[in-house]
Amino acid sequence: MTNFIENSGGHFGEFGGCFAPELLQPVLRKVTQTFEKFKTSTTLQSEFNELLRNFAGRPTPIYHAKNYSPKNGAQIWVKREDLLHGGAHKTNNVIGQALIAREMGAKYLIAETGAGQHGIATAMAGAHFNLPVKVFMGAKDVARQQVNVERMRLLGAEVISVDTGSSSLKDAINEAMRYWISHAEDTYYMFGTAAGPHPFPELVARFQRVIGDEARAQILEQTGKLPAQVLACVGGGSNAIGIFQAFLEDKETKLVGVEPAGDNIKHGLTIGRGVTGCLHGSISKVNCDENGQIEESHSISAGLDYPGVSPIHAYLDQLGDAQYVGITDDEAMEALLKFSRCEGIIPALESSHALAEAFKRADKMNADEILMVNLSGRGDKDLHTVFEYLEKS
């Protein structure tokens, strides 16, 4: 299993591949070559590590959430990606990809964003590397995420509102790909998660690997043992693959991906209920309606609202090396409120899905067992959603 991601050539069993338009193949090959250079260049890797340390604030700590852990159940520990600059794990990915862009000689960056988190992260990296940024964002999201749009502008990015299709994240990705086709000679596309055409799943997984590498060393140092289970929320799957990778060979550690089930456990689960199909340039599990059309997901947490998922997770699911479950909006919201009050940390709604699942499991386990949850981001951005929810209920 050693480094199966890096030795995959972009194929994860029947999943993955590079089904991008013909006109993008040359630039995708150049991204792949530049990434190969990164993998063998100690200079580039130390620049990456230096930026993770001094720009992004790594390493992030792990924290024993004693009050949130059930009295006689397993200990819940969290990896504090909420403390990373920018407020979520996305900063790891954009720093790595901005280095790739610079090495390729790109003059401009483009990115898609749903709620705005990846757009903000890209804008931060663009400012640091002095590369102008255009962010493609569904018109619906532009309207409901005004504060994030302002943040991107403050960081110098231009936000392009996309009103094709359903004016949502998947349309923003389509539009960014279209734009890239006609600007591939001087523009780099910063993909926001471990999905999309090869080499993006592998590339993003590599830049997020630091989460698991740190967490594994930290838990061993502080407790002398490995977690019984590692849990992470899964939107496209980047924070989850980031923490999972370090534990893939630890047979005693179970890996659990938590997908958003929206208002009903029968909906939204891409790995749990999706079909095998091609979306945004790779084969993976996708959510379709009865006519085979891509179905929008409807999670209360915008960051998990992606109808596809990383081909690496589709593969781990098929192998049985990781398990994928669903948590509803109500369960995630309850976990967010409870964790905030008992630990003094406001988790992102996305991360709260993983916290909710951990709490369910911890109750049935022993006090000497450890559940490690990737706290992928902080919840300050979700205040509006939380208050709207509380007013309705």
Ligand SMILES: *Cc1c(COP(=O)(O)O)cnc(C)c1O
């Ligand atoms: C974007 C985001 C996610 C979902 O993206 P993944 O690629 O699945 O990790 C999860 N948590 C937070 C805080 C996010 O901002």
